[in-house]
Amino acid sequence: MSENRMTPPTEGQEKDVLLVLDKQQGKVSAVKGFDKEGNLQTVPPIQGGEFMQVDRNGDIISNLVANFYRKFQDTEGLALFRCKASEVEQNAKAIENNHRHPTPEGDKQVEALRVPKPDNPESKQGYRFDPAKIDWESLKKVGITAETLKNTKDYDRVMRGYKSRNTYTISGTIGGFYLRPTDVKLSFYQAKDGTIVPKLHGVQQDEKLLQRPYNGHEFSKQEQGNLQHIGNLGSVAQITDPKSGGQIPVFISRDRHTHELEYMRADKWKCPDSVCGVKVSPEQKAAFEAGKAVKMENLQFKDGTKRSAYLQVSAVERGLEFLPKSAVQTLQQGQQQVTGVKDEKGVEFNGHVQPGAQGKSPDKVQAKDVTPASESRTQVAVNTEGKTNEATKQTKEPLKQGQDKPTAKQREKQEKTQDKALKADKPKKSKGMKM
Structure with a gap:
């Protein structure tokens, strides 16, 4: 078999192995499994390795694929493939080669191995909500349709339980009440009776919202400024869990469009190992987990460029987000000198206080x-x-x-020290024995 030739999987007794291509790094790994948090565990695709093997037609692989794309729903840099366990090494190498040097023949062979992304509207894999159970007619009366959400690429996002990224202007009559034109974001939730209910997140103009306790946590002046101008708290806060009544550590963010406050459990979030092809250092991980904004260098973007960017955990985005230009400017301008x-x-030495320590008195x-x-x-x-x-x-x-x-x-002193060291190491010449 040539270097770029692959054999598509066929029916039979042999089980399959899942391969993952990291498009940024151009590397293929074999799936070993998933941890308790649903994170992918991979190993080098070497023949005889410790791979997760599944029946190609079983329900297990369908669930795994759905979970994979649900976990990496906003990641376009990963591609999933499936092949026979006995052909894992040659197929992995061929996928890498075709990624670097694509050819029509190679593309055709790669497609034969690719596991399709379950984002077909007819397929509910990876969705939290069943689109067929949503009352689209009621939403249509206020100006939102399934087609509208598909055009803005919010459809998959809201079906998976997230709030829409875009705002929509709604108006009309609901339950006998006339709704004036207003901008909202959309999400869904499941009621106790099992029905799927739309939730409209309107723009909040209450200027005193940040001055009130949020689930038992009172925002300091610094935190109010961070939420208002950056969008994220900048630290981990302790709030009262609305469900259990106990204290929980959370990230808090403010939606930049609707001004709505949202929280996300800090002890449930796991920092990724890399961002846009760049490894996250232990120091950066610690900063992210503490809610701080971190500047990362040489990030590799889809257009082929490398740029620096500030990232921070966002409760609105349920993970790391790239801070917008206005937030970065505020972050830089507000740095305490x-x-x-x-x-x-x-x-x-001189410098500026890091975001997590903003507000400390200079003596501390x-x-x-x-x-x-x-x-x-x-x-x-x-x-x-x-x-x-x-x-x-x-x-x-x-x-x-x-x-x-x-x-x-200092240089002169260094040179003298080095000369002395060299002379000390140099063996002394023998003068011979005296008779």
Whole structure:
């Protein structure tokens, strides 16, 4: 079999293996299983590996595919394939090769292995609600139809239990009441009797909403500003669970269109391992899990470009979101400037307080709360983090404020130290034995 040739799966006793293509990285992995949170577990597609194997015609694989696309509903960078367990290695390699260098023949063979995304309106796989059970006629009276939602790409989103991303202008008569034209977002929920009920999220103009307790949590001035101008609280809050009455940790966000407040359990959310092909570092994960905004570099976007962007957990989006330009500007403009903070070597540096520590009094701000200003980055990296570059790798003394390379005196001292070390290591010449 040639490098790009694949054999489509056929009926038989042999079970199938699921393969996942990460389009950003151009790599194919084999599915090992799913953890309790529904996250995908993968392993290298090497022959004889520990793969999850399923009957191609069984209900199990249908459920797995539905769960996969429900979990990754907003991810266009993943593709799912299915092949015989005995052909996993050659098919994985061929899928990667065709992704890098597509050909008409290769495309045809890849399609034979592809598991179709269950977003066909006739298919309810992955949907939380059955479209057939929704009273579309009542919604049509106020101006919303299934076709409207499909045109704005909100159909799949609301069927899976999320609030629409777009707003819709509604008007008309409902239950004898005349509804003036107003902008709303749409979601559905299931009533106790099993019926699917539409929920219209109107724009809230109440300016004092943020000044009132939210499920027992009172917003500080800083938190009110974050919700109003950025859209997210910027930290994890403790609220009273409306269902159990106990205290739960949550992310809180404000819908930028309707101004509605929403929360999401912080202890139920898991940070992804990578974003747009870039690995999320342990420090970034910790910041995300604390509700902070994080700037990530060199993210690979669908148009082939690499850009930097700020991301933050959003309760409205039920996960990480790219902050819009207005929120980023507010974030940058509102950064609390500090001076005189000391690094690990006791040398002062300047910077701005990170979002999670905004509002701290200057005397309580610690070095870990501060992102160094551009002129202090090398100083802090060397003195606090122990990092070095070509210019500082031989530096024994702490860098002074704003210093990014050794001074002439320090270089001269370094050279003398090195010369002494070389002479000490050099073996002494023997003068011979005296007679």
